Amino acid sequence: MLLEAYANFSTGFLVDSLEASDINNDGQNEILAASNSDVYVLNSTCGLIWNYDTGAYVVNSLYSGDLTADDGEEIVLGTKSGSNGNYYLLNSTGGLLWNRTHSDAISYVIVGEFDNLNSGLEIVGGTENFKVHLLDSAGNIYWDYSTGSGTQVSALAIGNLSEDTGNNANEIVIGTKAPSAQTTSRYSTSTASRQTRPLTSALTAW
Numbered sequence: 025m026l027l028e029a030y031a032n033f034s035t036g037f038l039v040d041s042l043e044a045s046d047i048n049n050d051g052q053n054e055i056l057a058a059s060n061s062d063v064y065v066l067n068s069t070c071g072l073i074w075n076y077d078t079g080a081y082v083v084n085s086l087y088s089g090d091l092t093a094d095d096g097e098e099i100v101l102g103t104k105s106g107s108n109g110n111y112y113l114l115n116s117t118g119g120l121l122w123n124r125t126h127s128d129a130i131s132y133v134i135v136g137e138f139d140n141l142n143s144g145l146e147i148v149g150g151t152e153n154f155k156v157h158l159l160d161s162a163g164n165i166y167w168d169y170s171t172g173s174g175t176q177v178s179a180l181a182i183g184n185l186s187e188d189t190g191n192n193a194n195e196i197v198i199g200t201k202a203p204s205a206q207t208t209s210r211y212s213t214s215t216a217s218r219q220t221r222p223l224t225s226a227l228t229a230w
């Protein structure tokens with residue numbers, strides 16, 4: 025099979041996170057790219073529609089979803105600056121809806137339905153300091169879960185993985201890594217583990 029580059033856009037830095045989604049509801053997918061402290065939204069031919077610069081915060085992860093009544097999909101960013109992190113929510117035209125500073129660097133974010141008692145979709149974020157957060161669409165963290173000291177949350181997924189009773193059908197899958205003393209960067213490829221955990225037991229032993 026011959027794979028050919030169709031178009032390209034240079035961010036000038038490593039691209040840490042990518043997504044293709046129709047964030048402005050015009051029937052065509054946009055390309056969302058996180059690189060250094062910027063988020064770029066490109067059209068299907070890699071033309072720049074807008075970019076958003078967080079300033080000092082490197083964007084580790086992005087994820088789009090229809091979280092608020094604003095037009096189109098919103099984009100959640102998980103970022104870091106030193107050992108601190110910031111969650112951001114942008115609207116579909118690159119406007120900042122809110123940001124929330126946290127004492128841990130945010131390594132990964134996803135959007136999905138994880139609490140039917142909270143209206144609309146939730147945000148799940150993972151940190152470089154072994155925590156998983158559940159946030160509502162206003163940026164409030166209403167619980168966190170520890171994956172164990174010394175690990176970093178490197179990936180997250182939401183899906184229905186077990187039969188449940190009650191309000192919450194979906195579980196969270198957590199990917200973690202435990203960096204050695206030599207490889208403390210987020211690109212470490214040391215041990216990984218996975219867990220699934222329903223919300224109802226998020227704060228109790230599993």
Ligand SMILES: [Ca+2]
Pocket residue numbers: 045046047048049050051052053054
């Ligand atoms: Ca579109």
Ligand SMILES: [Ca+2]
Pocket residue numbers: 089090091092093094095096097098
């Ligand atoms: Ca929206």
Ligand SMILES: [Ca+2]
Pocket residue numbers: 137138139140141142143144145146
């Ligand atoms: Ca919900």
Ligand SMILES: [Ca+2]
Pocket residue numbers: 183184185186187188192193194195
């Ligand atoms: Ca389930």
